[in-house]
Amino acid sequence: MLFSESVFATRFGISRQDLESHLAEALSQGGDYADLYFEYLLTSSISIDESIVKSAAQGVSMGVGVRVLSGERTGYAYSDDLSPEKIRKAAHVAACIAAGPSKIDKFSLQEGRRHDLYPVLTAPTETAFKERVELVRRADRAARAYDSRIFQVQAVYADNLRYVMVATSDGVLTLDRQPLARLSVVALARENGGPPQRGHAGGGGRVELSFFENEKTPEHFAREAAREALVMLGAVEAPAGEMTVVLGPGWPGILLHEAVGHGLEADFNRKKVSAFTDRIGQKVASELCTVIDDGTIGSRRGSLNVDDEGHPTQRNVLIENGILRGYLQDRLSSSLMGSEPTGSGRRESYEHIPMPRMTNTFMLAGESEPEDIIRSVPKGLYCVSFGGGQVDITNGNFVFSASESYLIEDGKVTRPVRNATLIGNGPEALKYVSMVGNDLRLDEGIGVCGKENQHVPVGVGIPTIRIDRMTVGGTA
Amino acid sequence: MSANHLLELALDVVKRALASGATDAECTVAEGEEFSANVRLRELESLKEAGSRGAGVRILVGTKTGSSSTSDLSPEGIERLVKSAIELADVTNEDPHAGLPEPGEMGTVSGDLRLFSSDVAELETERKIAAAKSAEEAALSADPRIFNSEGASFDTHIGRHVFANSRGFAAEYRTSYCSLSAVPVARDGESMERDYWDSLARGFAGLEAPEQVGREAARRALRRLHPVKVETQKVPVVFDPRVARGLLGSIFEAVHGMSVYRHQSFLAGKLGEKVASDQMTVIDDGTIPGLFGTSPFDDEGVPSRRTVVIERGVLKNYLLNCYAARKLGMKTTGNASRGLTGNAGIGHGNFYLEKGVKRPEQILAAIPNGFYVTQVQGFGVNVVTGDYSQGASGLWIRNGELAFPVSEVTIAANLKEMLLGLDEIGTDLEFRGSVAAPTLKVGEMTVGGK
Numbered sequence: 001m002l003f004s005e006s007v008f009a010t011r012f013g014i015s016r017q018d019l020e021s022h023l024a025e026a027l028s029q030g031g032d033y034a035d036l037y038f039e040y041l042l043t044s045s046i047s048i049d050e051s052i053v054k055s056a057a058q059g060v061s062m063g064v065g066v067r068v069l070s071g072e073r074t075g076y077a078y079s080d081d082l083s084p085e086k087i088r089k090a091a092h093v094a095a096c097i098a099a100g101p102s103k104i105d106k107f108s109l110q111e112g113r114r115h116d117l118y119p120v121l122t123a124p125t126e127t128a129f130k131e132r133v134e135l136v137r138r139a140d141r142a143a144r145a146y147d148s149r150i151f152q153v154q155a156v157y158a159d160n161l162r163y164v165m166v167a168t169s170d171g172v173l174t175l176d177r178q179p180l181a182r183l184s185v186v187a188l189a190r191e192n193g194g195p196p197q198r199g200h201a202g203g204g205g206r207v208e209l210s211f212f213e214n215e216k217t218p219e220h221f222a223r224e225a226a227r228e229a230l231v232m233l234g235a236v237e238a239p240a241g242e243m244t245v246v247l248g249p250g251w252p253g254i255l256l257h258e259a260v261g262h263g264l265e266a267d268f269n270r271k272k273v274s275a276f277t278d279r280i281g282q283k284v285a286s287e288l289c290t291v292i293d294d295g296t297i298g299s300r301r302g303s304l305n306v307d308d309e310g311h312p313t314q315r316n317v318l319i320e321n322g323i324l325r326g327y328l329q330d331r332l333s334s335s336l337m338g339s340e341p342t343g344s345g346r347r348e349s350y351e352h353i354p355m356p357r358m359t360n361t362f363m364l365a366g367e368s369e370p371e372d373i374i375r376s377v378p379k380g381l382y383c384v385s386f387g388g389g390q391v392d393i394t395n396g397n398f399v400f401s402a403s404e405s406y407l408i409e410d411g412k413v414t415r416p417v418r419n420a421t422l423i424g425n426g427p428e429a430l431k432y433v434s435m436v437g438n439d440l441r442l443d444e445g446i447g448v449c450g451k452e453n454q455h456v457p458v459g460v461g462i463p464t465i466r467i468d469r470m471t472v473g474g475t476a
Numbered sequence: 477m478s479a480n481h482l483l484e485l486a487l488d489v490v491k492r493a494l495a496s497g498a499t500d501a502e503c504t505v506a507e508g509e510e511f512s513a514n515v516r517l518r519e520l521e522s523l524k525e526a527g528s529r530g531a532g533v534r535i536l537v538g539t540k541t542g543s544s545s546t547s548d549l550s551p552e553g554i555e556r557l558v559k560s561a562i563e564l565a566d567v568t569n570e571d572p573h574a575g576l577p578e579p580g581e582m583g584t585v586s587g588d589l590r591l592f593s594s595d596v597a598e599l600e601t602e603r604k605i606a607a608a609k610s611a612e613e614a615a616l617s618a619d620p621r622i623f624n625s626e627g628a629s630f631d632t633h634i635g636r637h638v639f640a641n642s643r644g645f646a647a648e649y650r651t652s653y654c655s656l657s658a659v660p661v662a663r664d665g666e667s668m669e670r671d672y673w674d675s676l677a678r679g680f681a682g683l684e685a686p687e688q689v690g691r692e693a694a695r696r697a698l699r700r701l702h703p704v705k706v707e708t709q710k711v712p713v714v715f716d717p718r719v720a721r722g723l724l725g726s727i728f729e730a731v732h733g734m735s736v737y738r739h740q741s742f743l744a745g746k747l748g749e750k751v752a753s754d755q756m757t758v759i760d761d762g763t764i765p766g767l768f769g770t771s772p773f774d775d776e777g778v779p780s781r782r783t784v785v786i787e788r789g790v791l792k793n794y795l796l797n798c799y800a801a802r803k804l805g806m807k808t809t810g811n812a813s814r815g816l817t818g819n820a821g822i823g824h825g826n827f828y829l830e831k832g833v834k835r836p837e838q839i840l841a842a843i844p845n846g847f848y849v850t851q852v853q854g855f856g857v858n859v860v861t862g863d864y865s866q867g868a869s870g871l872w873i874r875n876g877e878l879a880f881p882v883s884e885v886t887i888a889a890n891l892k893e894m895l896l897g898l899d900e901i902g903t904d905l906e907f908r909g910s911v912a913a914p915t916l917k918v919g920e921m922t923v924g925g926k
Contacts, residue, residue, distance in 0.1 A: 045818075049738070052571050056564040057543035057818045060556070061530065074522035080529065080547045093525050133567045152738050188740065188860070196739055198860045238865070240888065240924040241708035271516070273626055273661050273670065353522065388855035390867070394661055394670040395700075397884050399854035399867035421856035421865040421886050423924075471705075473856065473865040473886025473924040 030100030123179035142222035166310030199228030203444030238420035238474025244380035253460030266333035275396030285430030295359030302459035309345035362461030366436025396426035437464030516627035532816030593679025614690025671696035720913035733800025742862035762825025769826035769910030832901025
């Protein structure tokens with residue numbers, strides 16, 4: 001993608017000279033570094049409820065964020081008007097974080113390196129609404145057809161197409177076009193007038209619309225949601241207290257996101273407020289555990305060609321055979337810690353200051369057969385799907401809420417149990433991983449991660465694992 | 477842009493929509509200015525300042541709807557906005573319940589609701605930074621064990637909200653708020669804990685003193701040091717007001733009209749029934765001057781009002797917008813809520829649990845063995861079934877007193893039983909946000925631990 005062909009040059013008439021002069025303005029008070037983050041975002045969503053397509057919406061927003069770094073300080077301003085005067089004004093406001101004469105007077109921007117992880121010709125956002133509306137109609141029909149006990153279905157399809165451009169005072173100019181699509185389905189089941197139960201499924205990625213035809217169809221997600229709701233009709237009380245927990249493959253990888261991922265974000269470690277602070281090189285998990293954060297997996301929801309600071313994403317080893325190896329870095333923390341950026345600087349939009357974030361976080365496969373892992377547990381809980389999770393990075397306590405789980409009795413998966421939250425401590429929990437399956441799976445593409453009120457799409461993955469000790473928050 | 481200008485813009489969008497084939501239209505325009513200063517370890521860490529605006533339109537063609545939004549308020553941007561909403565009505569279905577409020581339903585609350593305080597806009601940057609510095613300083617100097625800080629922040633927001641529709645409604649209001657917060661980190665030996673405290677107000681004058689914010693944050697962080705994981709057991713659980721607010725949030729989700737008509741709530745179909753203990757009265761009131769859930773009209777142009785949700789344990793009303801009201805054969809309660817675009821959802825005004833008769837100390841004093849929860853973690857509340865299971869930390873209650881800190885445990889029960897078993901309510905109701913609750917006690921929950 002060339003700057004001269006980008007939407008910023010063609011539609012908004014922004015020139016290289018403009019960018020260079022805005023950066024000079026941003027550093028006019030003596031800051032060490034400045035960047036401009038331009039965003040042009042198209043969004044669409046369609047929803048069906050009671051078999052009626054009740055809503056279809058589209059939106060367009062644009063803006064630029066100007067950031068100035070001066071030592072540990074950050075100045076930030078943004079504008080939703082891309083005229084040169086308004087950008088210059090924002091640059092002037094951001095510049096005020098520094099105090100002194102300008103140290104840099106000339107920039108020459110060169111286009112930077114980036115991956116090509118989502119070579120999507122026509123983004124879903126660019127297709128006809130008539131095609132996309134079929135996805136929610138099909139999901140609705142399939143969920144209802146799955147079983148007569150399904151009595152409510154809602155499906156939401158949403159996509160966006162984000163054009164970004166980052167220009168930095170290091171002289172790097174990067175452009176990216178980021179498509180993203182997601183279909184999610186909620187089904188409610190009821191039996192003999194009893195209380196309803198809910199099931200949920202969804203997925204997508206940085207894909208073309210044909211993904212929902214060739215790879216994961218609306219019927220696939222609909223049946224999953226309906227199946228989960230039906231399973232829950234037979235759920236018994238969840239157990240309470242410490243026990244052996246087996247996590248199924250895929251989405252339960254949210255464990256890694258909460259237990260170790262957030263605690264390894266460099267900002268918390270630079271400030272020494274994370275439970276993982278100063279623990280690099282120490283054992284924080286059993287030797288069976290190798291945890292990766294990889295922003296370079298093709299078409300994945302959590303992947304990016306470049307991060308939101310214009311740095312190419314990469315594969316980062318967080319934990320290797322149980323030993324803590326590294327943090328997720330952004331520009332500010334890496335320069336203050338004397339380390340390299342890891343392509344982890346992300347932000348929700350031009351209105352937000354970037355910070356270290358995860359991309360796709362997963363555990364490498366081990367050697368155990370999943371059946372053997374379940375067979376090894378005399379009494380425990382088998383969790384296959386989760387709602388959200390949360391962590392207190394300072395004391396390391398994390399939770400994640402099981403939405404589909406089963407009792408394991410004498411090595412066999414038996415009855416489904418009601419929703420229960422699992423709780424553990426980040427630097428301790430993975431030390432109890434005693435078996436890792438050979439069935440690594442990534443989630444289907446629905447994750448959203450929130451940090452300091454900024455939400456970004458992420459992915460997780462995990463093989464079947466056995467954790468010998470974890471606290472389960474049931475009532476029985 | 478001036479108030480008049482934005483109101484004209486909204487009316488113009490409505491007019492254009494009707495001229496383009498819409499049978500009804502509604503337009504929201506929002507404008508905001510935000511400021512944020514963070515200090516950390518006595519130094520300024522970041523400053524952020526900016527303004528933005530946007531417009532959204534929802535149109536009906538008969539009973540089919542389409543919506544769009546834009547941050548491009550140029551004439552071309554507005555033209556595209558209207559055109560794309562009209563196009564979208566083509567892909568949606570006829571929905572007999574869709575539509576705008578009836579003429580008699582629209583209007584605004586009269587009188588000054590005190591949503592805007594000019595001192596927020598006039599405040600100098602230096603004073604905002606100084607307030608954050610004072611709050612952090614008070615936390616850092618509270619105790620030698622406060623060894624670090626995630627900082628303190630001073631944030632302000634000034635907004636203007638405009639709404640117009642094709643049934644003749646057009647009005648606007650301004651809002652302001654400022655907030656001060658501190659997040660100190662305490663350490664003692666191997667144990668490290670953080671906590672926060674904040675104060676929110678419509679105007680600068682309404683904020684708690686920075687020193688008070690910092691000291692309270694420090695007190696909360698310090699009392700969490702060296703926590704114990706207790707044995708799994710069933711005990712009475714006391715929620716401090718901050719955590720009780722979260723429980724009220726779950727009750728709101730359960731009386732949310734959209735969840736009710738979809739049978740996605742354990743309170744669906746229970747109007748007039750006893751769903752909570754006799755002591756429990758829950759109110760939604762969007763008209764209390766100066767509070768955070770207050771507004772003159774909702775996002776469909778219906779006046780805000782006071783609605784009794786639960787009265788002495790009996791479920792009296794759901795919270796509704798026009799759509800949910802039509803689905804349920806009821807009248808809107810003026811609780812429509814939306815962003816710039818899309819069909820209206822449902823929000824709350826000031827949603828609160830009326831205060832009880834006992835001071836928090838009196839509630840604790842009567843408990844021989846129990847758990848005082850000061851923080852919950854996670855998303856383990858299912859309003860379809862009422863199943864409640866959250867991570868929790870707090871202090872253990874022994875013989876009526878707070879004995880030692882507890883963490884890495886869960887609390888679980890079903891909301892149906894929790895509401896019926898809510899047997900003590902404190903006198904300490906404070907509006908620190910748009911959801912408020914005093915200290916409350918639930919007779920029995922399962923604490924999951926060792």
